[in-house]
Structure formats: C-alpha cells, structure tokens
Amino acid sequence: MNGARDGQGTGDESPALRIRRLVSAIPEGRVATYGQIAALAGNNRAARLVAWVLHSSSSENLPWHRVINAGGRISLKPGRGYEEQRHLLEEEGVRFDAHGTIDLRQFLWNPADTSPFL
DNA sequence: GGTCTGACCAGGG
DNA sequence: ACCCTGGCCAGAC
Numbered sequence: 239m240n241g242a243r244d245g246q247g248t249g250d251e252s253p254a255l256r257i258r259r260l261v262s263a264i265p266e267g268r269v270a271t272y273g274q275i276a277a278l279a280g281n282n283r284a285a286r287l288v289a290w291v292l293h294s295s296s297s298e299n300l301p302w303h304r305v306i307n308a309g310g311r312i313s314l315k316p317g318r319g320y321e322e323q324r325h326l327l328e329e330e331g332v333r334f335d336a337h338g339t340i341d342l343r344q345f346l347w348n349p350a351d352t353s354p355f356l
Numbered sequence: 357g358g359t360c361t362g363a364c365c366a367g368g369g
Numbered sequence: 370a371c372c373c374t375g376g377c378c379a380g381a382c
Contacts (some may be wrong), residue, residue: 253378272364276377284377285364293363294380305363313363339369361381369373 242296257291264304267330268347269340270309278349289313304347309339334351 251259256279264270272285281287285308289343292302307313314320323333332345 257357273366274365276364281377283364283365283375286362286376287378288363288364288378302363308365313370315363319363359382362379366377367374369371 246295252279253284253287254291256280257288258295258298258300261288261292261300261302263349264300264301267332267345267347269304269306269327269332269342269345270347271306271310271342272313273308274347286291304330306340310342312337 257275260275260278261270263351268300272288273282275288276282279288288305292300292305295302303323312323314323325340327340328334332340334340
C-alpha cells in the first residue's frame with residue numbers, strides 16, 4: 239500500500255547494504271564466513287549473496303579478504319585472488335595450516351566479543 | 357523477461 | 370568421502 243516503494247524505506251536496508259556494513263565491521267586479524275555474515279544480515283541461507291556482494295563490490299573499501307568459507311578455507315582459486323587474500327590475512331596475523339586451512343576456533347570473528355584478545 | 361551463474365551452505369543418498 | 374538438490378539475491382545475456 240505505499241506508493242513509496244514500501245519495504246526499502248529507512249528502517250529496512252537492502253540485504254546487500256547490510257552485508258557490506260557487516261563485512262566492514264570485521265576486525266583486523268579476524269575472519270568471518272559467508273554463512274555467518276548472511277545469518278547476521280538476516281538470511282542464514284544467503285551465503286551466496288555475500289559472495290556476490292564481495293566480488294561485485296571490488297570498488298568498495300571493504301575488507302573482503304576477511305571473508306572465507308565455512309570450511310575455514312579461502313574460496314578463491316589460485317591465480318584468481320587466492321594468493322592476494324592469503325597474503326592480506328597473513329599480514330594481519332591470521333595463520334594457515336599445512337592444508338591451507340584457518341583455525342576458526344581461533345580466528346573466527348565473534349560479533350559479541352570485539353576484543354582483539356582471545 | 358526468462359535463464360544462468362556466482363568468492364556459499366546444509367542436508368541427504 | 371563424493372555427488373546432487375534446494376535456497377538466497379543481484380546482475381549479465
């Protein structure tokens with residue numbers, strides 16, 4: 239009933255916008271998973287959208303490298319950004335094991351605990 | 357304007 | 370441990 243595009247008013251932001259905001263909130267030295275961001279944005283099944291937002295918003299100043307998949311691994315393939323993402327994370331102190339996996343128990347971002355210590 | 361795809365995820369066989 | 374399916378949103382053709 240609102241002629242004014244009801245829905246995307248002031249209170250409801252576009253999912254993509256919320257995702258960008260959440261990603262930019264990931265602290266340095268921490269990582270978040272696509273599904274986690276999606277859940278925080280309100281859609282726990284919109285992990286795919288998160289991926290789309292990131293590769294589509296390359297112009298944004300988002301810490302896109304802090305977003306990895308649920309397996310604790312980088313989703314980008316070698317030669318397609320994998321090295322760059324890994325390098326950026328290692329510079330922040332995020333460590334990879336021999337399998338190229340990040341220990342989520344140690345580096346996963348906990349929104350409830352913004353403390354850099356853990 | 358329908359169809360496909362994407363840096364995903366969880367569940368089922 | 371592997372393959373398939375359904376679900377989410379937005380853009381490209």
